Amino acid sequence: MEPSASAHSSAATPVTVETPTVPQRPRRVPRAFALVPRGSSLAGKAYWAMVRRVALTAAAIDAGYIALFWWLGSWPLTVVNAISIAMYLGAHQLIARRHNKAGLLLIWAEVIGHSALGSLLIGWNSGFHYYLLMFIPAIVIANTRGMAAPMVLALLGYYLGLQALCDHLGPLDPLPARAVQIVNWVHICLVFAMSAALSAYYRRTVLLAESRLRKQATLDPLTGLSNRSHFESLTAHALARSQRDGAPMALMLCDVDHFKRVNDQHGHAAGDGVLVGVAQLLASNLRDGDVLARWGGEEFLALLPASTVDAACATAERIRAAVEATPLRPAEGKEPALHITLSFGVTSVAGQEDLQAAIARADRALYASKHGGRNCVSKG
Numbered sequence: 001m002e003p004s005a006s007a008h009s010s011a012a013t014p015v016t017v018e019t020p021t022v023p024q025r026p027r028r029v030p031r032a033f034a035l036v037p038r039g040s041s042l043a044g045k046a047y048w049a050m051v052r053r054v055a056l057t058a059a060a061i062d063a064g065y066i067a068l069f070w071w072l073g074s075w076p077l078t079v080v081n082a083i084s085i086a087m088y089l090g091a092h093q094l095i096a097r098r099h100n101k102a103g104l105l106l107i108w109a110e111v112i113g114h115s116a117l118g119s120l121l122i123g124w125n126s127g128f129h130y131y132l133l134m135f136i137p138a139i140v141i142a143n144t145r146g147m148a149a150p151m152v153l154a155l156l157g158y159y160l161g162l163q164a165l166c167d168h169l170g171p172l173d174p175l176p177a178r179a180v181q182i183v184n185w186v187h188i189c190l191v192f193a194m195s196a197a198l199s200a201y202y203r204r205t206v207l208l209a210e211s212r213l214r215k216q217a218t219l220d221p222l223t224g225l226s227n228r229s230h231f232e233s234l235t236a237h238a239l240a241r242s243q244r245d246g247a248p249m250a251l252m253l254c255d256v257d258h259f260k261r262v263n264d265q266h267g268h269a270a271g272d273g274v275l276v277g278v279a280q281l282l283a284s285n286l287r288d289g290d291v292l293a294r295w296g297g298e299e300f301l302a303l304l305p306a307s308t309v310d311a312a313c314a315t316a317e318r319i320r321a322a323v324e325a326t327p328l329r330p331a332e333g334k335e336p337a338l339h340i341t342l343s344f345g346v347t348s349v350a351g352q353e354d355l356q357a358a359i360a361r362a363d364r365a366l367y368a369s370k371h372g373g374r375n376c377v378s379k380g
Contacts (some may be wrong), residue, residue, distance in 0.1 A: 017357050050201055052095050055107060056159065059088035061190065068186065070363035072179045080117050084110050111135070116162055123165055123171040124181050127187035131158050134194060188285070220294040222272055223279035232355075235303045238291060239351055242305055249349040252310030253362035254319075256298040257341045258375040266338065274340055277328040285319045303360070309348040309379060316344040316377045324375060341375035 062081040068075040087110040094103035100255055110130050118128030132155060139151045174282060175183075218230035242249045256262075256278060263271040275298060282300055295301040304312050320342050327337035345365030349358040365380030372378065 007050070011121050024076055027107070029347060030085060039170075039201040047206075048095055048100055048218055050326050051104065051107070054094040055088045055095070055103070057122060058107075058110075059085045059092075062088065068183070072175055072183070074122060074175055076173050077118060080121075082116060084114050084245055087208065092102050100149070102241045108135075110123075112158070119166050119313075120169065121171065122175045122180055122183065123175040125184060125332040127184040129162060129189045130187050132162075134191065134198070137198065137202070194275045223276055223294050226291065226293040226298070227281070228293060231301065231303075234291045235355060238303060238305050239349065239355065242349075245306075248308045249303065251310045251347050251349050251358045251362045252302040252304060252308045252312050252316050253295065253359070253366050254300050254316070254342045257309075257343055257370075259298040262338060263304060271280060272339070274328050274338060277326075277343070278323065278340065281323055281326065282319060286324060301362075303349070309346060312346045313377055313379055316346050320344060343369035343374050345369060345380055346377060347380040 029289040061085045065081040066078050066085075069081065070073075086104055087218075091103040091110070094100075094106065111134075115128045115131050116376060135155055136152060139155070140148050142148070195212040218226060218233075220227045239249065256274065259274070260270065262274055276292070279292075279294065279300065283292055283301065286302060286304070289305055291303040293301050304315065307315070321341055323342050327339055329337045343366060345368070346364060347358050347361040348356060361380040365378040368380075369378040371374050
């Protein structure tokens with residue numbers, strides 16, 4: 001390449017590009033993601049919102065039970081379900097007012113009491129005891145202060161004791177066998193539906209946690225770009241594909257000029273804003289198939305598949321000019337716009353075994369750009 005006639009010269013092989021030679025497709029601009037700490041309020045809000053929905057759903061089910069037991073002629077259970085509705089609505093209001101423990105205890109009291117009264121009134125075969133089993137996954141998953149095992153054992157003792165008491169006393173307000181069978185079928189259907197809904201909720205919670213952990217492991221939390229380890233993983237696939245196809249590949253390393261001065265004069269928050277702005281400009285000027293990462297500090301590294309080194313230099317020059325022409329405002333309304341420049345080192349990549357050597361060549365080219373006046377592109 002011929003040296004540039006402008007002020008953007010370098011000690012290594014400088015690059016002059018008048019217009020882009022390769023059409024570029026816009027790339028989705030990354031957004032920095034928020035790291036959610038352990039025990040975060042977001043997770044807590046989602047859980048208690050779910051509990052409130054459960055309380056309202058249970059109240060609606062008990063309203064249906066009032067009609068069912070009125071039709072079957074069991075006035076005691078009609079009254080019990082009316083009381084249950086009041087308890088669930090009370091629990092909903094308590095949780096809405098952030099009296100979470102009181103609301104949860106009220107739900108527990110309702111289920112335990114309702115299952116006992118229903119079983120004692122019309123018999124164990126009615127299936128009221130099925131609802132006690134719904135507590136087991138909730139207890140184990142919550143595992144409050146290591147009390148899961150004692151609580152499950154206590155629930156088991158209550159369950160067996162209730163069955164023994166029902167067998168000893170017999171139904172206190174018996175219904176015809178056909179009516180008891182209908183109640184049992186209703187309970188089976190409801191417990192299946194509730195189990196499926198709770199399983200879906202827990203699965204969604206696990207998937208969200210997995211996604212959050214994956215982001216923490218693969219993305220830079222400030223810029224939303226790939227981190228160093230994820231970049232190396234992505235490039236392994238791209239390089240393998242390039243070797244199969246025989247397509248050229250290029251590596252582009254860039255660095256924010258005088259970044260320490262930005263931090264010293266404007267503060268680290270302004271420096272963070274500069275890095276985010278640079279990441280967005282880089283991403284928007286690269287193709288969907290290009291691999292971009294924050295390499296460390298104020299350095300960014302990109303792998304450009306199916307790109308010759310000259311085409312990569314053209315891309316780097318276009319990005320350099322765009323950054324130079326775009327003032328970055330780190331904090332809107334609080335900090336003045338900052339004029340930032342980038343220095344680039346570009347080289348070709350022969351294959352997976354050449355990656356580390358190519359990064360070293362790009363780093364030397366970047367070093368040449370720095371010592372050649374900065375704000376320029378050098379080829380290594």
